[in-house]
Amino acid sequence: MSIKENLQNIKSSIPEDVTLVAVSKTKPVSDLMEAYNAGQRIFGENKIQEMADKYEDIPKDVEWHMIGHVQRNKVKYMAEFVSLIHGVDSFKLLKEINKRAKSHDRVIDCLLQIKIAEEDSKFGMSAKDASSLLQSEAFSELKNIRIVGLMGMATFTDDMKQVESEFKFLKSTFDALKPLQTKNCQLQTISMGMSGDYQLAIDCGSNMIRVGSSIFGARNYN
Numbered sequence: 001m002s003i004k005e006n007l008q009n010i011k012s013s014i015p016e017d018v019t020l021v022a023v024s025k026t027k028p029v030s031d032l033m034e035a036y037n038a039g040q041r042i043f044g045e046n047k048i049q050e051m052a053d054k055y056e057d058i059p060k061d062v063e064w065h066m067i068g069h070v071q072r073n074k075v076k077y078m079a080e081f082v083s084l085i086h087g088v089d090s091f092k093l094l095k096e097i098n099k100r101a102k103s104h105d106r107v108i109d110c111l112l113q114i115k116i117a118e119e120d121s122k123f124g125m126s127a128k129d130a131s132s133l134l135q136s137e138a139f140s141e142l143k144n145i146r147i148v149g150l151m152g153m154a155t156f157t158d159d160m161k162q163v164e165s166e167f168k169f170l171k172s173t174f175d176a177l178k179p180l181q182t183k184n185c186q187l188q189t190i191s192m193g194m195s196g197d198y199q200l201a202i203d204c205g206s207n208m209i210r211v212g213s214s215i216f217g218a219r220n221y222n
């Protein structure tokens, strides 16, 4: 099936209030343009350099989401145009994003990545650390970032019961933190669910899904 048909199928199978991030990592600009011409305006990449290159080549009404692990020394390459950074997992990183956003006179929206998987390889903060961060004075002083939600990645497993309990954990963490509304913390987004599990994620409360291979086909890492 074509990229356009894939997008239509996914769109018609999710509620309207769920945001679809088309994960285009490793895919050529021609594939992104096919999605763009089918109406898609939100793209997710996991490498800053690749995202910055594609940003140059694609119409400017696209929203770019950084969904991968972010190295502090590369924040400067996306600070001018990134719309949402999903994988923020430390105060140090947030401080760097704030500094770079300030130099472009903007406020950058971020999600805190919460560690929900059992595997050690997944990045993220504990729910407790996220809670202390959001209530700290140092955080309240960051005027050029805004935390708008949480992101999580479930364990890579066929055991859907385990994935479900990890998604439910992220939703309950979100519900617990949501009352902490401040100037730079307004939680509204739960980014969870990928090609293999987005329906389950939505059932568990996700309102932003990150879908790659179900739109663009399998990735080929050479």
Ligand SMILES: *Cc1c(COP(=O)(O)O)cnc(C)c1O
Residues within 6 Å of the ligand: 023, 025, 046, 067, 068, 153, 193, 194, 195, 196, 210, 211, 212, 213, 214
């Ligand atoms: C690659 C990636 C996705 C998309 O994965 P698919 O299984 O291809 O849908 C989603 N989220 C993150 C963080 C990713 O790195």
